[in-house]
Amino acid sequence: MKQTFAEVITIGDEILFGQITDTNTQYISEQLSLIGIKTIRKSSVGDNEKDILGVLSEAINRADVIILTGGLGPTKDDITKLTLCKFLGTDLIIHEPTLVHVRSFFEKRGKPMLEINNQQAAVPRICEVLFNDVGTAPGMWMIYNEKIIISLPGVPYEMKFLMQNRVLSKLKSHIETPFIYHKMIHTVAIGESFLAETIKDWENNLPKHIKLAYLPSLGIVKLRLTAIGEDSKKIITEVEQLVEKLEKLIHPHIFGFDLDNKIEEVVGKFLVSQNKTLATAESCTGGYLASLITSISGCSAYFKGSVLAYSNEVKINVLDVNKLDLETEGAVSEKVVKQMALNVRQKLNTNIGISISGIAGPSGGTVEKPVGTVWVGYSDEKNTFAQKFIFGNLRENNIKLASIYALNMLLKELKKVS
Template sequence: MKAEIITIGDEILLGQIVDTNSAWLGQQLFDLQIHVQQITSITDSESHILQALTAAQSRADVIICTGGLGPTKDDVTKATVAKFFNTTFVHNEEVMVHVKQIFERFNRTMPAMNYGQADVLANAEVLFNDWGTAPGMWVEHEGKVFIFLPGVPFEMKNLMTHRVIPKLKNFYSEEKLVLRYILTVGIGESHLAEMIADIEDSFPDQVHLAYLPKIGMVRLRLTVSGKDVEQLNLLADELQEQLIERIGKAVVSTEDISFEEVLIKSFVADNCALATAESCTGGNIARVITEVAGASEMFEGGIVSYSNQVKVSQLGVSESTLEAFGAVSEETAVEMAKGAKERLGTSYAVATTGIAGPGGGSQEKPVGTVWIAVAGKQEVQTKLFRFHGDRQINIERATAQALLMLWNLYRQEKGD
């Protein structure tokens, strides 16, 4: 069964908000073996909505639209959809009572425009919105299912989880998909592709391998399609094992998780603790670690030592080291890592010091110069990087390299 997602709203196209709804919807639909073929973002205009619905109907079995169901004049989805289905509106008293109760709960007078939110398509099944004023709607039309949901993420997710998914479970999809993942670090996309080219060339037509690169890492997604799930899983396992054997130690996970999650799980399993001492990355390493649930089991804390004074007072960096070698130096990075490890009482610590840009560089130490040090149980390792990019890219690259150095030292000391 094929699906298409249509997101409606000028704010998405203008970049004022990020469309997280589509990614979440895609995951939910895949779990139901409903395969998203296309995601389209359009403006709040009648012509664009009509064109998108017509096109989606020609190529998908399930069409999910989010956004444009609000009460204001710029929300034209409901009126346009009525025109598309050549239908009218009917008043739903249950929705009306719910909308009134929301305003009463906050002791607010309900504006006249909100009365229209109780008007729903005559040919639709109402999807009651427990968490908002705009109800969703389910329409079955010419053998296709159209689902209209509010664009507010928490309202959309609640409606999808409790109203839509139970209904979609009744639909049967003959074609099945199984996925396998391989997360690699420390090897570029092109080198990885060359390494496994002959294996990939031998894949049957029902198998597709996708490369999903990020700074410092590449995730491989293996997709196998067919009708017999048991056979698909056997084939997927066999091909995944071939790839893992060829790639070797660059493989860090076969789960659909991030590198940060791999680090956290590994440190927790081995009862290791981590601290960070960051200058040029400004706390970004600590941020990407603590964004993962469970980080508190292995992350003790971090010190953003942007100034030399903080390097000295909080990390114990020697003033003589700073005077002799400067803040951006191997010697300073080493003392930062050692200081964080000792003062926070951890097994490992990672430190960064450099020039992220756009200013602050010199001929000797141009913008993009970064020293990274990792203190482990037995030794301290350092590396100099010369990045080329804007400030944010330099910070992201330094963060990725710091985590990779941390992982390599951890694996080395573990004996892997």
């Protein structure tokens, strides 16, 4: 089977000049690799015809699939569509369903539809429109010299919508892709080097057609196994057996096996299945934990709310934390964080309460309690306890790590019941 090669191109001065971070090309090349298409080059060019034509002519000689993002806005510096027409030898026409969609988009928001917004519905005559439900710039699918050229809006959630709902399935039906089996193993609260050391022997014994990738982010390391071959049954069995062996090595750190599991989602599923409700009391994380929990659609089934007690006054008046304990032990202490967990559970009338109090930084650290010190509390009907963590110096990282470690503490308790 022939390997399919792709190039991913971003168009726009704002990425080229470093004004915004490009996350689109990472997402696109990752999704392509999941269906067996190999990205061989990524390029960024500015909003000018010469450079766009230049990169297109080069890419069309190397790749089978070219995915462009950006330059589809209504302003005059967005010239992707006009340039595509020049490259393909065609012209722009109005795509009526998109025009109707753009109009209703503005109507719904009670905003005036301007003359320039009509241009959102203009597409190269030879293209097939990839209808964009979540924005006004349509995606476009074009064939040129038997190569596939796909143009997508640069707004990340619009690009993602089109990739998931239009592009990937269409690519799969156009291109002979090998059988690929992916297995993701999501781990939490174990560092990348320590993880690598722990599974070293297992990793060294992986067969040649099964690749392992480490995908680290804050507090989380995803391990991705990718197996390629002909005999699907054999490959799946092989991978699942490898995962079983891996589980034995790092079981306490694994929280999921689905491709895009999030720990807040896994926690939510446990709470639903155990018919339990949750409340949180946060100090240094300032709502970040709650915002992770409520990012999951349907969380109202188990999450009742939170008290963000940023000041000691609120800890005392709203959460009924003992004033003397606050004064003698400090807000970042086992005693206080246990009271926060217990009291928020009782006050909000839930089965479980989780609390966080710590020093996110950059200021507020002492020799005894340096920046990065965080206490996490847990309380249910039977049990109230707390655990201390020491993270690093960066405020943003400390807030995120504390929230992820708190979710992991909750998950461990939920797993004990199941």
